[in-house]
Amino acid sequence: MSKAVFCIAQNIDQTESIVNNLKDAGFSNNDISVLLPDKSSTKDFAYEKHTKAPEGAAIGGTVGLGAGAVLGLLAGLAVWLFQALVRLSPQGPLWVH
Numbered sequence: 001m002s003k004a005v006f007c008i009a010q011n012i013d014q015t016e017s018i019v020n021n022l023k024d025a026g027f028s029n030n031d032i033s034v035l036l037p038d039k040s041s042t043k044d045f046a047y048e049k050h051t052k053a054p055e056g057a058a059i060g061g062t063v064g065l066g067a068g069a070v071l072g073l074l075a076g077l078a079v080w081l082f083q084a085l086v087r088l089s090p091q092g093p094l095w096v097h
Contacts, residue, residue, distance in 0.1 A: 012036075 005022065009015040015034060022032055 005027075007018050009018055015036075019032055019034065023029075
């Protein structure tokens, strides 16, 4: 059987305290809803303070940088190897400038 809890808070600090107490009591973020009288306080209150977005962006940037470096290195080696093989070919270059 599901339970419901309704609270009325007089300010944002009290609201945050109630939400933190509900989380400590075992309620998940998806189980908690908050109604606020104006949009500005809703934006400030709804901001997730413990997000992992900066860490995810740093990891994604590092992986992208590493993958780009490896692909660039492989492309450079392929061009160098092709030129070396053309120079070593007994028939000479395949084209003339």
